[in-house]
Amino acid sequence: MHSYSLVAPAKINLYLEIIGDRPDGFHELVMILQSIELADRIDIKPSDTQDIYIYCTHPQVPTDESNLAYRAAKLMCDTFPDLYANYGGVNIKIKKNIPVAAGLAGGSSNAAAVLVGINLMWELGLTQPELQDLAAKLGSDIPFCISGGTAIATGRGEKLDALKDLDNMWLILAKYDNTSVSTPWAYKTYRQKYGQSYISDRAGIKSRTAELHSSPIVSSIAQKNIEEIGKLLSNDLEKVVLPEYPQVAELKSAFAKQNVLGTMMSGSGPTVFALCESESKAIAVKQQVRNQITDPQLNFWVTRLSSNGIQIDDSTS
Numbered sequence: 001m002h003s004y005s006l007v008a009p010a011k012i013n014l015y016l017e018i019i020g021d022r023p024d025g026f027h028e029l030v031m032i033l034q035s036i037e038l039a040d041r042i043d044i045k046p047s048d049t050q051d052i053y054i055y056c057t058h059p060q061v062p063t064d065e066s067n068l069a070y071r072a073a074k075l076m077c078d079t080f081p082d083l084y085a086n087y088g089g090v091n092i093k094i095k096k097n098i099p100v101a102a103g104l105a106g107g108s109s110n111a112a113a114v115l116v117g118i119n120l121m122w123e124l125g126l127t128q129p130e131l132q133d134l135a136a137k138l139g140s141d142i143p144f145c146i147s148g149g150t151a152i153a154t155g156r157g158e159k160l161d162a163l164k165d166l167d168n169m170w171l172i173l174a175k176y177d178n179t180s181v182s183t184p185w186a187y188k189t190y191r192q193k194y195g196q197s198y199i200s201d202r203a204g205i206k207s208r209t210a211e212l213h214s215s216p217i218v219s220s221i222a223q224k225n226i227e228e229i230g231k232l233l234s235n236d237l238e239k240v241v242l243p244e245y246p247q248v249a250e251l252k253s254a255f256a257k258q259n260v261l262g263t264m265m266s267g268s269g270p271t272v273f274a275l276c277e278s279e280s281k282a283i284a285v286k287q288q289v290r291n292q293i294t295d296p297q298l299n300f301w302v303t304r305l306s307s308n309g310i311q312i313d314d315s316t317s
Ligand code: ATP
Pocket: 060, 061, 062, 066, 067, 068, 069, 094, 099, 100, 101, 102, 103, 104, 105, 106, 107, 108, 110, 111, 141, 183, 267, 268, 269
């Protein structure tokens, strides 16, 4: 049996709108998700035992059954018990580059890589849609992490419609090391504050979902109009996260003053990103904001949009 090394990219949200509650307790969302080049690396090897073993040295990443990569491997073992009995367990090594609990779907991307990796290792031959159906059982962002690129995500975030690839933009990500936002807290607080304005009927939810497909930001993505995309960024969760975390709000204001294409918090935060037309502009903006906010806890990453989901890492072969 082969071992595999996979590249597991992070994602940002270009758009996140909460439209209502779902009978399953989750929120009904309309989002535009975008892969970026900042990525973790996942090595998957067969084990001599029946155990699933996670190796990761990042202090914030659990190595027990709560790790999303572990849960993905367990799902594959439970779904294909004969292959699991035959081939044994899996060793999974995670090299973390994506900041943790940052609104960048790092854990989801790791889980997506494990599903793809075990599909290859056990020569299951599952198609991408089949893998995405399995992924939806584990978490809302995981189906997107498998295919990546640019996509509209609806339902809990698991129903995907691919959009034209947007790989002509650079971005700076910024996150305070000592700040993390709990995704469940952000959604719960949003429900408490804005739940009375939720669309409650199925027909209303369906029509709002359909509207996004012909909305201005989707048109500007189709035209690759990067100035318009920057102006149309939107994230409902900013309404609850920014007042609670003034440092994050200040960071966003600092980017906004730099004549970037657009700036926004990603997902439930606290990472803030700023879109730029070139790498040199992104590096210059990063330096300007660094000069203004000298807090050593603030970290920056310059990266670019990507059209890739989970890929085999051939850089080491
Ligand atoms: P999302 O936006 O999908 O909620 P996130 O990007 O905000 O996710 P993650 O980096 O996925 O956040 O981490 C969220 C929590 O999940 C962390 O507190 C971490 O302890 C836990 N976790 C479990 N598995 C992983 C993993 N493989 N990588 C990172 N965090 C993990």
